[in-house]
Amino acid sequence: MTKMPGKFTRIAIANRGEVAVRIIKACEELGIETVLLHSEADINSRAYRMATKTICIGPAATAESYLNIEANINGALAGGAQAIHPGFGFLSENADFAEAVSNAGLTFIGPSAEAIRSLGDKVHCKELAKKAGLPLVPGYQGENQQVANLITEAERIGYPVIVKAAAGGGGRGMKLIKSSAEAAELIESAQREAQSAFGSPKVFLEKYLDRAKHIEFQIFGDATGNVVHFFDRECSVQRRHQKIIEEATSPSLTEELRRRMGEAACAIATLGKYKGAGTVEFLLQDGEFYLLEVNTRLQVEHPVTEEVLGVDLVKMQILTAQGEYIHDPKMIRVPRGHSIECRIYAENPFLGGVPSTGLLGHVEWPEGPGRRYEYGFDSGDTITPYYDPMIAKVIVWDENRQRAIQKMIRVLKDSVVFGVHTNIPYLIEILSHKEFVMGTMTTRFIETYFADPIKEPELTEVEKKIAAAALAQARGTQHAGATASASASPWMTYWRGI
Amino acid sequence: MEVKVRINGVDHKAQAQLLAGNLWVHANGRTFTMDAGTGRKSRKKAGAGGSSDTVMSPMPGKVTKILVQAGAEVKAGQAVLVMEAMKMEYTLKCDIAGTVESISCAVGEQVALGKALVKIKPSAE
Secondary structure, X not given: OOOOOOOOOEEEEOOOHHHHHHHHHHHHHOXXXXXXXXXXXXXXXXXXXXXOEEEEEEXXXXXXXXXXHHHHHHHHHHOXXXXXXOOOOOOOOOHHHHHHHHHXXXXXXXXXXXXXXXXXXXXXXXXXXXXXXXXXXXXXXXXXXXXXXXXXXXXXXXXXXXXXXXXXXXXXXOEEXXXXXXHHHHHHHHHHHHHHHHOOOOEEEEEOOOOOEEEEEEEEEOOOOOEEEEEEEEEEEEEOOEEEEEEEOOOOOOHHHHHHHHXXXXXXXXXXXXOEEEEEEEEEEXXXXXXXXXXXXXXXXXXXXXXXXXXXXXXHHHHHHOOOOOOOOOOOOOOOOEEEEEEEEEEEHHHOOEEOOEEOOOEXXXXXXXXXXXXXXXXOOEEOOOOOOEEEEEEEEEOOHHHHHHHHHHHHHHOEEOOOOEOHHHHHHHHXXXXXXXXXXXXXXXXXXXXXXOOOXXXXXXXXXHHHHHHHHHHHOHHHOOOOOHHHOHHHHHHHOO | OEEEEEEOOEEEEEEEEEEXXXXXEEEOOEEEEEEOOOOOEOOOOOOOOOOOOEEEOOOOEEEEEEOOOOOOEEOOOOEEEEEEEOOEEXXXXXXXXXXXXXXXXXXXXXXXXXOEEEEEEEOOO
């Protein structure tokens, strides 16, 4: 056993955007200072302004900053931190990083390097699951990564086949191959994306289930190694294998399925000696479930679990790393009501979702009961093309699913983002779609109903008049700084300087 | 900036802002933007619909792979170039059949929105 690290006084954050903000907030509540390890491109961000201390660890390119193990560790040491929180994405599922953090005398806030290797590596995880007798999707997880060999294996499995990054997640390095004609091109593309996003070109193949639901279980291993699950989330609404809308709990599970899948999730996590927050992902088709993968980290969609259970997973992660968090056997957790999360992407929904970058103008996330916003950028910040397009998450809670959907639509309509286009109109159409409302959507929901860009509605007469009035008013008040660059605005500089 | 307008006896409240020559408006649950100079809806930049002899960058990003060579014959809808932005790859296809007349970008190059990348000479039919 390693010695208990004791209480942290300062935690380094090896991440950016809204998740860095989320971690800073948890640290603030625990009375812990923070060191944000950021790239040159992220000086204009909320996390940069909120962290106790900031250290620039490299240029915008992820390979030279957020994915650079040495730079992150040196930054954490220079910043006087005792622990590193990796957030999600970047190095969060990198066992070498977890190991290097420990070797540097720091605590990695997450599972052990060993647990990441056995569960986080999607190939090893499948071997472990096979031994445990858990149901798996047929596929190829071999070491031979030559494109010709992968094509042969794909033919054996039978198209459609999905190619995925072994070290990855979040849809990067993942492609659907429908026929042999496009196999070579898509496998090479997946390998390049995997290399760029996760630092390893390794991929594996899986039979594509064509009417499956994506259901996942939040698991948590406490400081003693006792693993429990915090119920399920459904994330079937995915585009290019990237989740867009997530909810807790799934509208598709019977109590029997929920019990069996929860047991399977805990079983695999216990085998991997899992500590901290993790997610076991399943595909559910025709009443049968298959283990997809284990994400050995905090998940983007963790807030929906927090909302229905009233827990704080990030604080629990930190307390577990301090050796303090232990599950109370008397505590019976029961999900209450329904929670939905929408990912706000900086993209143009009327042009098929091409990224939209630039200076953020006015931004408004209106408060109200059962609404929660996780965002990484304020008015005056720049959305750059270097990173993931997710700029914010909107989370709602209500007593049941129908009310939660209604609330989400209203909240999205109330939200204001100027300066970059967002997928808000797209999200509203999805939330209003009959199949989503019924809760019967599968992972093919988006390609079936939203394959083409949504249509941009023409401006109504009323909107034209509003715009004309706005233009007249804006021209009359231009000196107020509406068109001035953000950095030139004196009050903004003042607040930024603190 | 808050805007209040009375239209046909009904009061409307909106948020609006001028940013880099564009007017952004949020009213009645919808955000839209227009060119502040012309007062028209902002012109859609490259990448959207229509048959064109030029493949243009639909976003700011990096060129990661060029799939065709100058002089090569291409079919309509053929993939000609791969770009990366925000950690995702996007494959750009040409709208028309013909031969590749010129390629005006290089692998690894950071390109702006709307930049012409590959020009196709339509096949004579």
